[in-house]
Amino acid sequence: MKKRLTLKLIAKELDVSISTVSKALRDSAEISEDTRQKIKAFAKLYNYKPNNIALSLKNRKSKTIGVIIPEIVHHYFTTVISGIEQVANEKGYHVIICTSNNSFDKEVINMEILANGSTDGFILSVAKETQQKGDYHHLTEVIEQGMPLVMFDRVIEEINCDKVIIDDTLGAKKAVQHLVNLGCKKIGLISTIDYVSVGKLRTQGYLEALSENNLELNESLILKVDDFDQSEEEISRFLSDKSMDAVFAVNEHFAIYAIKAFKEQGLDVPKDVSVIAFTDGELSKRFIPSLTTINQHGEEMGAQAARLLIKKLENDDSEDEPFETIIIETGLVERNSTKR
Amino acid sequence: MKKRLTLKLIAKELDVSISTVSKALRDSAEISEDTRQKIKAFAKLYNYKPNNIALSLKNRKSKTIGVIIPEIVHHYFTTVISGIEQVANEKGYHVIICTSNNSFDKEVINMEILANGSTDGFILSVAKETQQKGDYHHLTEVIEQGMPLVMFDRVIEEINCDKVIIDDTLGAKKAVQHLVNLGCKKIGLISTIDYVSVGKLRTQGYLEALSENNLELNESLILKVDDFDQSEEEISRFLSDKSMDAVFAVNEHFAIYAIKAFKEQGLDVPKDVSVIAFTDGELSKRFIPSLTTINQHGEEMGAQAARLLIKKLENDDSEDEPFETIIIETGLVERNSTKR
DNA sequence: TGTCAACACGAAAACGTTTTCGTGGTGGTC
DNA sequence: GACCACCACGAAAACGTTTTCGTGTTGACA
DSSP states (O other): OOOOOOHHHHHHHHTSOHHHHHHHHTTOTTSOHHHHHHHHHHHHHTTOOOOHHHHHHHHTOOOEEEEEESOSSOHHHHHHHHHHHHHHHHTTOEEEEEEOTTOHHHHHHHHHHIIIIIOSEEEEOOOHHHHHHTOOHHHHHHHHTTOOEEEESSOOTTSOSEEEEEOHHHHHHHHHHHHHHTTOOSEEEEEEOTTSHHHHHHHHHHHHHHHHTTOOOOGGGEEEEOOGGGHHHHHHHHHTTOOOSEEEESSHHHHHHHHHHHHHTTOOTTTTOEEEEESOOHHHHHSSSOOEEEEOOHHHHHHHHHHHHHHHHHOTTTTTSOOOEEEEOOEEEOOSSSOO | OOOOOOHHHHHHHHTSOHHHHHHHHTTOTTSOHHHHHHHHHHHHHTTOOOOHHHHHHHHTOOOEEEEEESOSSOHHHHHHHHHHHHHHHHTTOEEEEEEOTTOHHHHHHHHHHIIIIIOSEEEEOOOHHHHHHTOOHHHHHHHHTTOOEEEESSOOTTSOSEEEEEOHHHHHHHHHHHHHHTTOOSEEEEEEOTTSHHHHHHHHHHHHHHHHTTOOOOGGGEEEEOOGGGHHHHHHHHHTTOOOSEEEESSHHHHHHHHHHHHHTTOOTTTTOEEEEESOOHHHHHSSSOOEEEEOOHHHHHHHHHHHHHHHHHOTTTTTSOOOEEEEOOEEEOOSSSOO
8 A cells, every 4th residue: 555645755755845845846936947857757756646635724725615405316406416516627626415315404414514624615405394494503604604605496585695596486487378378278286385485486486377367366276295205196186177278287296197197087198288397307308298397407507506606715805795696597398298 | 704713712712722622622531620611611602613624634534435426417326325325424424426427537537636635435436438448547546545445336347446236137137037927039128339337237138038048149139229319219210120029228218218119119018018127217117107127226235335435444454354346136126118 | 255145945834633742730648 | 848649731743735934055246
């Protein structure tokens, strides 16, 4: 096992001081051409690489970004990460990813650990549990310590920081409007219970679209799924005997369960009924029929979040700069689950 | 912006030495009950947390595991990560994830960066490009420096380290055997070109299963997809006029394209033809018909990899310990794309 | 020959810890 | 009162860097 080469070892080997080695490697003018060449050659030969930990300690910055997401086994989040990574790497940062598993405690612990020097700033989508609890002390603490924080997707309004969101309400409106444009009149909604902010916002978009088109609101056409694991049965029950001509689902899974349920009822999608979903993932593309969706542009979101964070990190007097909220535009992806 | 509290600040504030503070906080017997209480109270009040970077530098270990995967937007890898995280967190480690995007250069760079102190060891699935190139210097270097390395999924035989794999050959055999048991005689294979090791191994399993069942090998029933982006058309072309009664695809996507192609030919899956896939993901579960698959148990794989790595990390004379290769058992998940 | 600038390098502090060793003071014992 | 042990704490080194400042040597110039 080869020992890792350090400045000290090089210095001893070449019989100069540590400072000289350091300076030579950084091309300081203080060092004569001769010694510099000699030291650089030696370092290259034995493949010297500076120790990042020592650098972090010295510079008081780690050049890494901490990302905390509710779960990693989730296509949308991975696209966001992908976007973060691209921008971060471009600018010489790297990325630590931790998952909270939607647990408040794990979110807190992860943030504390990463905040103790490992990370210069955070990009975060809060855990469901955190949203329910309404306890944000870990976020405010981090901010007070001067660590920039960027929230994305599931953000918390009360917290003062940069944010990247999509306009869930508008996106939902677009979806419903699309259905209306296709001639649908009796449009159902499959959403989640309201403490999940996206569920709430998308529901709102649905309502707005209805009222803007002078369509009557019918509460019995709205389902708020509580338990994800039970959602398939819940949806199937909900859809029976409602004679809708369209359904807007706040995610792919609900949409697919809806299509299954319709099929079982002997209805054809999209001939008899149109289905549109929020969230554009692998499933939407490959399903038969492929799903018409509202695309959230995860990569773009991650990229913007990373840009915001790095901007704060590299700006010394960022203290005074106001916080930004970037809104990512959603897009309608037309496929085969809605009629033409 | 509150300054982060350090031992030095506490020491100054309480008018004792740094050493005293450190010892008090670590419950050293050297410190009198009185002072200890005082210091601990102060630290707690102002929420002191030791700086991880300084600890890493001091202890020469970071208590973090570096994970490098080809791509994160890939369900299977996220399940592996999930498994790694669980075990790692249990044992007090955290996890840095980097993606190579299947690029050799990015893999090398990421390893070098993480190896410079950020990480105590690696869990890695190599990039496609690395497999093609056959250049493994970055791996051997890391190993020579005494950093434990565990490879999973896409492993490289020549490299001497712990490994966690699934028995691709056996898994493929299981799949084909299942088809044979269902009475299928003319079984097609949709695989990838051979430098992707899993493609090769699964092809081998297919061949073995055929010969064990005394089924004749028909080269025209084997497709080796080269370009992922073109795979849909390639598969559709391949499947026309072959009159197979079953297909084994080495991943979900190929299986789904196959099903689509069959549908377009007016064939019903599973009535007219059975389809079975390697890799059990979201798609398999939700697709209609849902896919019969060979499950790779990603979480289990990640968990085992993490256990192996941590074992090496915590064992001082691990140098002498032989390397292990753990084989994760694949499982057959029977769903609706194969007849009963 | 004495002065001074330029040059090339080294010593040391700093980042925040932990740990070894040393030391001043107290109390007890003979 | 002298000696010793023990207690409670501090100084300093170490981890691997970077950087400021100091310093010895050289050469030019008057």
